[in-house]
Amino acid sequence: GEDVEQSLFLSVREGDSSVINCTYTDSSSTYLYWYKQEPGAGLQLLTYIFSNMDMKQDQRLTVLLNKKDKHLSLRIADTQTGDSAIYFCAPRGSTLGRLYFGRGTQLTVWP
Amino acid sequence: KAGVTQTPRYLIKTRGQQVTLSCSPISGHRSVSWYQQTPGQGLQFLFEYFSETQRNKGNFPGRFSGRQFSNSRSEMNVSTLELGDSALYLCASSSGGREEKLFFGSGTQLSVL
Numbered sequence: 299g300e301d302v303e304q305s306l307f308l309s310v311r312e313g314d315s316s317v318i319n320c321t322y323t324d325s326s327s328t329y330l331y332w333y334k335q336e337p338g339a340g341l342q343l344l345t346y347i348f349s350n351m352d353m354k355q356d357q358r359l360t361v362l363l364n365k366k367d368k369h370l371s372l373r374i375a376d377t378q379t380g381d382s383a384i385y386f387c388a389p390r391g392s393t394l395g396r397l398y399f400g401r402g403t404q405l406t407v408w409p
Numbered sequence: 410k411a412g413v414t415q416t417p418r419y420l421i422k423t424r425g426q427q428v429t430l431s432c433s434p435i436s437g438h439r440s441v442s443w444y445q446q447t448p449g450q451g452l453q454f455l456f457e458y459f460s461e462t463q464r465n466k467g468n469f470p471g472r473f474s475g476r477q478f479s480n481s482r483s484e485m486n487v488s489t490l491e492l493g494d495s496a497l498y499l500c501a502s503s504s505g506g507r508e509e510k511l512f513f514g515s516g517t518q519l520s521v522l
Contacts, residue, residue: 331511340413340499341513348508386452395442395457395503396465397511402451 300324302400304387309406316374318403320387325368327389331397332361332372335384344372344385374405382407411436413502413514421520427488430517434481434502440464441483442511443475446497455498458483459505487519495521 301323310316322330328349333341347354347361347370354361360373370387384404388397414433422428434441442457442465454467458477477483481502487494497516503509 329508333513340415340515341501343510343512346510390509393465394505394507394509395440395459395511396454396467398454399444399452 300327300389300391300398302387302389302398304385304400304403306401307404307406309408310377312377312379312407312409314377316377316381316405316407318372318374318385318387318405320370320372320400322368322370322387322389322398324389324391324398325365326391327368328392329390330361330363330370331388331390332359333386333388335386335402341386377405377407379407379409381405413500413512415498415500415514415517417517418515419518419520421522422490423522424490424492426490427486428490428519430485430487430498430500430519432483432485432500432502432514434483434500435512438502438504438512439481440503440505440509441477441481442501442503443483443485444499444501445469446499446516447495452499455485490521492521495519 331346332344358375362371384402387400440459443455457465475485499516501511501513503511
């Protein structure tokens with residue numbers, strides 16, 4: 299299987315940028331996803347990047363991929379209190395329909 | 410377009426009982442996968458069905474089983490429940506193709522007493 303590592307906690311002030319980092323082990327990962335989970339809810343797909351891309355921007359979200367180092371990051375610009383949630387990095391290898399999840403990063407945004 | 414629907418939202422069972430959870434995927438999606446989420450183990454893959462066939466399976470005991478119907482709706486069954494089966498069970502649907510995006514339901518919170 300694949301190991302996915304994320305730091306567990308991140309605190310930022312409202313209006314600042316947040317950067318959530320993720321490392322993974324399977325170099326054959328083709329698509330890498332970011333999900334958001336709010337308390338008592340399921341997972342919300344935020345964005346994803348294909349492994350032949352270095353960067354993807356989607357409104358306030360920027361995903362950076364360093365395939366050589368197997369490092370993925372999610373940058374949230376102008377972070378708001380509503381962004382407080384747990385964020386999961388989830389690579390998908392060659393197996394369709396199966397994602398490998400990290401433990402998630404709890405983002406806390408202070409007003 | 411309606412999202413992924415999971416029922417029931419909450420379930421309370423006792424040890425030794427069995428339980429069936431249901432998942433209705435997004436219209437047109439043919440792949441349904443199931444994940445277990447616990448505070449201790451995080452999110453773990455159970456299995457994935459595509460066009461009524463189990464395509465992938467995680468490392469869970471045989472007490473955990475599933476099936477998919479011709480309309481792509483899926484059910485997951487857990488027999489002989491144990492306390493450790495208490496978890497949030499999440500279902501995800503996707504088109505099943507190469508550039509698939511997995512969309513998750515709100516989950517079923519199962520408590521085993």
